[in-house]
Amino acid sequence: MHPLFGPLPLDGGVEFRIHAPDAGTVELVIDDVAHPTTRDPFGYSKVFVPGVAAGTAYAFRVDGREVADPAARAQESDVMGRSLVVDPSLFGRNKRLGRRWADMVIAEVHVGTVTPEGTFRALIDRLDHYVDAGFTAIELLPINGFPGRRNWGYDGVLLFAPANAYGTPEDLVALVDAAHQRGLSIYCDVVYNHFGPVGNFIPTYDKGFFDSSLKTPWGAAIDFTREMVRRFFIENALMWVDGYGFDGLRFDAVHAYFGEGRAPFLRELAEEMSALSPKPHLILENDDNLADLLERDSHQEAVRFHAQWNDDIHHAIHVLTTGEHESYYAAYAGDPSADLARALSEGFVYQGEPSSNRDGAPRGQPSGHLPPTAFIAFAQNHDQIGNRPFGDRLTEIASLEAVALARFLVLLSPQIPLLFMGEEFATKRRFPFFCDFEGDLAEAVRKGRKEEFGAFSGFAGSDIPDPLSMETFESAKIDWSELSDADAQEALETTRRLLSIRRRLVVPRIASAYRGAERALERGVIRVRWSFEAGSLTMVLNPTGDDALLAFGPEARASAGGEPAATTGVVSLTDTGIGLGPWSAAAWAGR
Known part of the structure; x- marks a missing residue:
């Protein structure tokens, strides 16, 4: 079946469509020429335009306001600019590697800061480093279109368009192909729980896309009870996996898929992904600790989702190595050694027990029956570094011996290991939070960051980095010259050695029942x-x-x-x- 969202190439031209049931008038604008649309019974406004070539800029004019196509495959600039038609033959060129999940060792990477240039093409030149270090996969923080020129990616608005700041769809295809040529799997982080605060005009012409009765930290919740809404995100997932050739996806904050639509959405999503060959790897972030999403069949194959980021193991490691026990770490402060032992042997620490992080409400499901490969272990990631006031890494707040122990257990435990970019050589670079907003929103972000950390001992009144400044963004970029330092080389060699042991001794065992x-x-x-x-x-x-x-x-x-x-x-x-x-x-x- 044809996709429901985005430009549809047909013989002699392109059909443009947008689901805008609450709009008065909808026009398509190309070269300042307005093309009226017709509305079908399902709320889609459509128009066929002959002779449209790849690279053509367009926008929808909805009730007099020009907006980008919410399913645009590319943009001229950021999310506030016009959309671009993309050559359909670009998609489907890359085929997934089909590597075993048990083989995975993941490097989490932010495209904008992993290299000085911060582009897809520049990252290609660093792929050999990850192969040489022993990684088998890289996982990109969200790369979808966001407002401005710098962002973590979690303020995405145009979910089908690679961020213009990183490059073009052609550049992304080249990155995926280059990873595969080196035997590297490549994953992408996708955000289906909210849209960013700038450039999302869907609520003005499709009010039913959101459920105003369900409030989230970002406003009204996405209404997954609607088949059309579920289809929007499933088509997005299919584009990254079947179109660009990503080997899998990491679904951000699934616990923030609110309402009764979450279960059918996750079921349909997993079913469509599992029908592809080879099957892509599907990774969850889910604070609800729902073990039933990770169940295996009689052959130990994932029925729905391959693994979940194991925040529990991280939190136990963090409390032990740093002594910090404020905020969400308080739930792991009682006996962190026991928590770590349980996380290593059973996956989740919280398997239905009351949690102080939820005002005493129970959290989680029993997980001891699941194989260790149903969990991804890490001592650091973008959240746990970047959401600290200064973006300082574990190497700044724990002893060298404690950091070495954390690395040892992450790389040699039978859970799937993940390191954050630069962790493999113990980089000294911080990863502070940054974004690129303007006006009142920028000031609100500055104020919110200061208020967020005001209650933390050691941070009250501190002058945290300005998240809107270019200096903060530049400070987050990996300094590859560090690799000339003896300490960095020693840490990198330790990573190589441990991962060599993992390939030889751990992987053959975890690949079996x-x-x-x-x-x-x-x-x-x-x-x-x-x-x-x-x-x-x-x-x-x-x-x-x-x-x-x-x-x-x-x-x-x-x-x-x-x-x-x-x-x-x-x-x-x-x-x-x-x-x-x-x-x-x-x-x-x-x-």
Whole structure:
């Protein structure tokens, strides 16, 4: 079937259409010539224009106001400019790699700051770095059209158009192709829970797109009970995956899909994605911890979604390594070692227990039956760095030994590892929040950031970076010259070494059927053993600042696999146990 949204190339021209049931008059404007549209019974205003070539600029004039096509495939400038017709033969050129999910090691990347130029083409020149470091996939923060020239991407408005600041659709096709040529999978983060605050005119001509009875932090909620609305986002997902050739998508903040339409939307989305061959990898961010979205079939294949970002494991790691326990970290402050042990062995920490982050309401579903590959582990990501007042990374707020332990468990646990750009070489660059708004909205963002952090000890009255300034944006860019430093080279070599061990010992086991896990906790020291059809994995961690001695003698070590496959910190083996210095760990791979 033809897509319902965006320009539709037909013989001799293009049919332009927009779903605008609440508009009075709708015209298409090309070269300042207005073409009247006709409205069909379903609320779509359409007009066929012969002889339209790729690169033609157009806009819709709705009740006298010019607006961009909400499903435009490209823009002349940002979201407030005119849309562009894109050559339809551009789509479908790249085919997905079809790599196993168990092979994935993900680098999260922001296109605008990972290189000095901040473009799709410039990123191509850095892909070899990620391959050499041991990554098998890169995941792009949202690249859809946003207001201004700089943004994290979560203020997206034109969800079908790659941000003009990063390049053209042709440039994006080249990036995906270049990644695939190197054997790198490439994922894209998509935001279906809200639109940005500037340039979204849908509410003026399609009021039913939103449900005004459901309030969100961004205004009225998107109404997923409407089939047309669900189709809009499903077609968007299909464009990124089947059109550009992305190997998968990460769905931002699924817990913010409000209302009764969430369940049918997620079901339909997963069904259409799963019908593609090879199947794309579907990744969730979901604070609700809904294990039923991650269920596997009898062959351990994901039924709907492949994995969820495991915020629980991050929060436990963060509390342990930094001692911070304010805001949402308060829910992990009671016994963070126990929380980390549970997150490693069962996935979620909160599996239906009351959470202080939800005013004592229960959160989550039981997840211990799920394989570790249903979870993505990380010690840092764009949110957990960038939503700090100064955008400081773990290397600034934790000891080197604690950071090394966090890296060790993320890269060698059987969960799927994710590192934020530059983390692989312990970059010293911060990643502060930035955007590019004007006028009252810009001032509101400045004020909101200061108020957000005013209650945090250590930050009250602090002069946090101005999120609107070019200086803040430039400060977030990766400084690749750091790689000439000995410390950066040492960190990068450690990343390579651990990922080499992962490929050799961890991946073959997690690619087989999961048999379950067991854990033990003794004075803050964690021991977890995971069993798979192809063998076992064992990890012993001392996430404390004290020396520890764990009863783990030769017989237990032989069962785990003999000598440790990897260690970090000070680890000593005796006839009766294992000595672990502060922030030390050991990992084994056994039969």
